[in-house]
Amino acid sequence: MRTYNLEERGNTPLYEYLYRCIRGDILSGALQAEEKLPSKRALAEHLHLSVITVENAYAQLTAEGYLTARPKRGYFVSRVERPPTPRKPAAQVLPERPAPVWKLDCKTNRVDSTRFPFAVWSHLTRQVLSQEGTALLAPVPHQGLPALRRAIADDLRDYRGMTVSPEQILVGAGAEYLYLLLAQLLAENAPLAVEDPGYPRITQIYSKSGLACVPVPLDEQGLRLDALQKSGAGAVHISPSHHYPTGIVMPIARRQALLRWAEERNGIIIEDDYDSEFRFAGRPIPTLQSIDTFGRVIYMNTFSQTIAPSMRIGFLVLPPELLARYRRELDFYACPVPATEQAVLTRFLNSGQYEQHLSRMRSEYRLRRFAVLEAFRKSAFADRITITEHGAGLHFLLKIDTETPDDVLRRRAEAMGVRLGFLSEYTKQPDESLAHTLVVNYAGLESAALPEAMELLGKVLYEA
Amino acid sequence: MRTYNLEERGNTPLYEYLYRCIRGDILSGALQAEEKLPSKRALAEHLHLSVITVENAYAQLTAEGYLTARPKRGYFVSRVERPPTPRKPAAQVLPERPAPVWKLDCKTNRVDSTRFPFAVWSHLTRQVLSQEGTALLAPVPHQGLPALRRAIADDLRDYRGMTVSPEQILVGAGAEYLYLLLAQLLAENAPLAVEDPGYPRITQIYSKSGLACVPVPLDEQGLRLDALQKSGAGAVHISPSHHYPTGIVMPIARRQALLRWAEERNGIIIEDDYDSEFRFAGRPIPTLQSIDTFGRVIYMNTFSQTIAPSMRIGFLVLPPELLARYRRELDFYACPVPATEQAVLTRFLNSGQYEQHLSRMRSEYRLRRFAVLEAFRKSAFADRITITEHGAGLHFLLKIDTETPDDVLRRRAEAMGVRLGFLSEYTKQPDESLAHTLVVNYAGLESAALPEAMELLGKVLYEA
Numbered sequence: 001m002r003t004y005n006l007e008e009r010g011n012t013p014l015y016e017y018l019y020r021c022i023r024g025d026i027l028s029g030a031l032q033a034e035e036k037l038p039s040k041r042a043l044a045e046h047l048h049l050s051v052i053t054v055e056n057a058y059a060q061l062t063a064e065g066y067l068t069a070r071p072k073r074g075y076f077v078s079r080v081e082r083p084p085t086p087r088k089p090a091a092q093v094l095p096e097r098p099a100p101v102w103k104l105d106c107k108t109n110r111v112d113s114t115r116f117p118f119a120v121w122s123h124l125t126r127q128v129l130s131q132e133g134t135a136l137l138a139p140v141p142h143q144g145l146p147a148l149r150r151a152i153a154d155d156l157r158d159y160r161g162m163t164v165s166p167e168q169i170l171v172g173a174g175a176e177y178l179y180l181l182l183a184q185l186l187a188e189n190a191p192l193a194v195e196d197p198g199y200p201r202i203t204q205i206y207s208k209s210g211l212a213c214v215p216v217p218l219d220e221q222g223l224r225l226d227a228l229q230k231s232g233a234g235a236v237h238i239s240p241s242h243h244y245p246t247g248i249v250m251p252i253a254r255r256q257a258l259l260r261w262a263e264e265r266n267g268i269i270i271e272d273d274y275d276s277e278f279r280f281a282g283r284p285i286p287t288l289q290s291i292d293t294f295g296r297v298i299y300m301n302t303f304s305q306t307i308a309p310s311m312r313i314g315f316l317v318l319p320p321e322l323l324a325r326y327r328r329e330l331d332f333y334a335c336p337v338p339a340t341e342q343a344v345l346t347r348f349l350n351s352g353q354y355e356q357h358l359s360r361m362r363s364e365y366r367l368r369r370f371a372v373l374e375a376f377r378k379s380a381f382a383d384r385i386t387i388t389e390h391g392a393g394l395h396f397l398l399k400i401d402t403e404t405p406d407d408v409l410r411r412r413a414e415a416m417g418v419r420l421g422f423l424s425e426y427t428k429q430p431d432e433s434l435a436h437t438l439v440v441n442y443a444g445l446e447s448a449a450l451p452e453a454m455e456l457l458g459k460v461l462y463e464a
Numbered sequence: 465m466r467t468y469n470l471e472e473r474g475n476t477p478l479y480e481y482l483y484r485c486i487r488g489d490i491l492s493g494a495l496q497a498e499e500k501l502p503s504k505r506a507l508a509e510h511l512h513l514s515v516i517t518v519e520n521a522y523a524q525l526t527a528e529g530y531l532t533a534r535p536k537r538g539y540f541v542s543r544v545e546r547p548p549t550p551r552k553p554a555a556q557v558l559p560e561r562p563a564p565v566w567k568l569d570c571k572t573n574r575v576d577s578t579r580f581p582f583a584v585w586s587h588l589t590r591q592v593l594s595q596e597g598t599a600l601l602a603p604v605p606h607q608g609l610p611a612l613r614r615a616i617a618d619d620l621r622d623y624r625g626m627t628v629s630p631e632q633i634l635v636g637a638g639a640e641y642l643y644l645l646l647a648q649l650l651a652e653n654a655p656l657a658v659e660d661p662g663y664p665r666i667t668q669i670y671s672k673s674g675l676a677c678v679p680v681p682l683d684e685q686g687l688r689l690d691a692l693q694k695s696g697a698g699a700v701h702i703s704p705s706h707h708y709p710t711g712i713v714m715p716i717a718r719r720q721a722l723l724r725w726a727e728e729r730n731g732i733i734i735e736d737d738y739d740s741e742f743r744f745a746g747r748p749i750p751t752l753q754s755i756d757t758f759g760r761v762i763y764m765n766t767f768s769q770t771i772a773p774s775m776r777i778g779f780l781v782l783p784p785e786l787l788a789r790y791r792r793e794l795d796f797y798a799c800p801v802p803a804t805e806q807a808v809l810t811r812f813l814n815s816g817q818y819e820q821h822l823s824r825m826r827s828e829y830r831l832r833r834f835a836v837l838e839a840f841r842k843s844a845f846a847d848r849i850t851i852t853e854h855g856a857g858l859h860f861l862l863k864i865d866t867e868t869p870d871d872v873l874r875r876r877a878e879a880m881g882v883r884l885g886f887l888s889e890y891t892k893q894p895d896e897s898l899a900h901t902l903v904v905n906y907a908g909l910e911s912a913a914l915p916e917a918m919e920l921l922g923k924v925l926y927e928a
Binding site: 020027065066093094095096097099110113114116118122125126129130133134136137138139140141143158159165167168173174176177180184187201204205208209210304308309310311312313320323324327329330332333334335336337338339340341352359362363366 | 603605644668672674
């Protein structure tokens, strides 16, 4: 009769531990198919357990198909699928690169999630689990939970002045996933014009998804219309509220000109509103979506940035013609965001907590921005830098008075544990006017760290 | 002085309700920038509130930047960004198609999630929220949470006999997302051979992502090797554990022949193990991944099917060479699965609850399958059908003795509220031998509904 060491069971109930031991023996082959198990009484005596404990373990094993009970004869091991024995050692693989640790990171464009009201989110999650229960297991409509789409439409109405029907909204697993879908949706509108300078990942994802991209240069109002016309593009991806990395806010006149281009050319405009929540200066300018009367604009935004990078939810607002195209060609894709996350976000939006959080973060960043600019202005190298503050978001441009090439500076910085981002990294066209300019993301810079940061930057930039 | 109807506040605390009213007025423009607000005492008297309530509301508004407090002068409305007024009515959009309601659905390949241990999942979610807290907000490594990848590797070792290092695992938002990534990863291995008959969505997603597909026919052992060789494909997508819709389980000899093809041709095999958990007959056959000594196999599987369709988590196991390629070319994609879902799944796997659930479901489906087959055998049309039971998973093939074309039968069935799936829908090659064959998915068929289902099917199939 097999003996199991019941002392090793930790907090597991006795019957469950016994069940696991026997199951393990069946799966490993130590107990063979058709083998008869000891009677409940015999095993109970052998292991100094109560008969009821053994009975419970046998019942569980029988219910799950590991044992077969034969009346008056006892319990027999069933014929179960056993995992085959591994034939080979694990492959030798590249170890993962650990994320580098920086003394100072001025490049990563990341919102400070330590101030996110996690307790509220956590509370709403508990509420969703207990109030919605197993309804959360049902398949989600492919465009996303209707309640979430309504909450997003309400938020766009109240805070962005947009009139959007929930049927036009498509929920996806963050901006990158939505770019993948857009590449498929806009295949017939290729090539796609992209801003240069611009966020390189956007071009990367579209290109890898088979949608050809053409870079189009900017002037001080954003995307240049003459260059767009010449490019032959049938669609364009822009971020008019707050362009990254220049920070340019596209004025109303340029927006209207772009819309006219789309109407005349039957072109599509993707309005990427990423980060617009954290622009905290200047007069409000209507979104392209809200002044588009011909249905040429796809609006998109994400909550990954405003809530936390570990929470991947974004959405598209499709104009009627493209919504019809989506339903015809791409509606087979299941919504990739788990139902629970969608339900929690719905409540977070509807309770007003989302906008309260944004509002608090704007106040916080306003202060932080002021402190960072102040620190630069009072630094030892203040007379050798020029700061450009387009749009006042979570980053600004800092022109350095230097002859040192950007590459050399970046490597020197890295050797000193400092991560710098240069404007020249965001363009494909070598353009001397874009050189010697840092893109400073300050969201991670706490006031207390500023004196040390300035000293370090001074060394990196001017003490070669 | 403005008056607010405090009776309408519902459960909102008074000060918060007042705060929202005033904020609304500021955002709507009813209160203009620089306008002076009534003193706390004056407003409190006017609205019959305590001064402390007004003070709290004003403090909140000041903290969030809606009001500016000027010492000895009072509270003034700040210059805030107001959402522009909507310029146009909401677009006229296609209403969403409501999901059709069937009297009998024999087509949808869906696991019965009513038996999922939701209480356990819910408990683990609460545990994760309270024990991991704000760590859940931190960015997730691009390949997925390390603890989840370890739990998956352990599960593959214990239940699939696979030796896999967690570094090889890539977590994604369900199978469809992983197909999107694979299309990009395997661009240089195009074209991709796909099984015909096979699941049409697989070909659809790869093709739309720019990866050309070539259909390759099957014989009774699965994918035909001669046809694969002739196809010129550099990669192949197969489901050897349990092919959909034929149910064929690829025998070991064919698996080994496929591996030799991959070694000689430098080809890649995607082993899609979808649904393999619910095959409950036949001897275990090692996965291709576990007998691949040359690193040519990508293994993939998903939890969407085994847990719930609303839970989108799947994973790839990449061999070293493709892992290196992924890190070089695609490592920029953020992991699209929210951190909380990943942490909960980790605990669900590690606690043994996942395999217990699968085990219970296998017992349940075994019974259900038996009941369904029995019902067909005893039906009025039993002598006019032939059932093929390859692999014994959640579906089987049912050949109908009829001259009526599949299309006609399908439309007749739909008119009677019955959804049927035909084998001929899963192939691109018109092949008479595949006609008149139903693919019966019975996971949704409860025993109690069987008599009525058989009566309905009899009418659909044989009472024209």
